[in-house]
Amino acid sequence: MDIVVCIRQVPEVTDAELEINKEGTEILKEDLVMDINEWDNYAVEEAVRIKEAHGGKVTVVTLGNEDSEDVLRTSLAMGADEAILINEEGFELSDAAAIAQGLYRAVRDLSFDLLLTGVQCSDDGWAQVGVILAEFLGLPYASLVVGIEINEGTMIVRRELESNTEEKLQIPIPAVLTIQTGINSPRYVSIMGIQKVRKIEIRGTDSEELGLSEEEIGLKGSSVASQKLSLPPVGEGAEILEGSLDEICEKTAQIVRDKGVI
């Protein structure tokens, strides 16, 4: 069972206060910690588990710049066997379709039984790339996958729907699946673990080698003409409780008591 996993490096923004550049086109990333996209982390873990159960190899592919090597190393430390870096800064402002095009050029000549990727990225949140890849590759697919059971030439997958409901599907192999968080518990990667895979060579490629023209990457290759970012207005909504911690807690307790349900 050979598996390709498409992953992406994203800024970790959960606890960060974000700022936008002067042009309003991008957030400022200098002070942000970069990490593997959460959904992709689950996809890598799932691929490694399938390999451990059924044999084969796992190849991780990412599209980014030299810094993206970090997420490839993390994946190798988790148990992936090979890594490909599409080193192309020009993809920075690409929409999902252009990113999928770039990844497609890199994976179309690989031999694999399964292609996995995360449902979406935590930055742009398009939730498109995996499904577009399936169409480019002419393969069956399922998105939002929360369970995979491999059988002979086919598999049973569970898709997450709304309201605590799932859908059970049968899908022939080869196929493309987009992985939802919670499908497994990704293993922890230590610095020692990353040290161990330091010698594994990462295969580099770029848009030239992949035959991608300038028209196919960045804004030029996208359906989006322009993107203007702004911070959502604050102050709408919540009354922020002020004072010392003790005063705040006292006020909160009063609000709760006043509701009369305790």
Next chain:
Amino acid sequence: MDEIMVLAEHRGGELRDITFEMLTMANKLGKENDIAVTAFFLGHEASDLSERLKGACDTILLMEDPELANYNADQYLMAMETVIKSRNPTLTLIGHTAMGMDLAPSMAARLSLPLATDCVEVNLAERRLDVLRQIYGGKINAHLTMKPSDQYLITLRPGSFDAEVEQGKSADAQTVPAPSWTDLRGRQFLGYLEAELEDVDIAAADILVSIGRGIGKPENIPLVQEFADSIGATLSCSRPVADEEWLPKSRQVGTSGKTVRPKIYIAFGISGAYQHQAGMKNADTIIAVNTDPRAPIFTIAHYGIVEDMLKVLPLLTEKFAK
């Protein structure tokens, strides 16, 4: 053709709210641009269900086939391809739901249509499309202008428009034949799986104390449990906590979990992604505790505390112990 097409979504004999939300938006754009609104309905023995859209669009296009009884990407892709190629609608709307997220990207790729997903606002003027999206987990607004095109495809975020769609139209019902299913890729629908039996029904609780990523580690859960006990509340959570299996999935509030409407909802360390908001925004009183003053949860909370939840909890528990 000048037409806004809405892909109706239904499951188990019920229309999904998103269908009405999309019609609300489509009718608004239709009115502003003088374009007719068509609801495209795929199903099997579903004409009665499709009739329920009669007052909210100009045309109901019904395609019936046993293969369309339940959503399946293979068949839906072929059906959409057939209808879009023959009608060339200016704008096609699909829900940003488990169905739409599965269908829209491959459809856009197959038909070479420009696609913007997860839109919360949509403007169409002189055939130019602008959309508003929320990125970085709702922390940034992105205003997108799409390149000029004769046709656009978007997916609309659930809850962005009113599901109480204005009635008053009287749609003309037409049927279109299903294509012959020649280009299927072998994906088979086997059935729906409902959630397993639960320990507690969070939807029945008057007070919910809910935790998110801010809890940090499972060892901190007793701290929250103690507070919840002190006010007789039930413990619930956002997605990351259930993903980590720190609390069972049955405790998850949100789109893929449960929709709750307690009298008091206290959110500790929950940033408030829209999927979470969709599950709790109708609570009577919402109190949110988060270190980030820009956390999206504060836009729907009634009261906000910008503090570390782990500092707030013991003190708050003390207030009720007295």
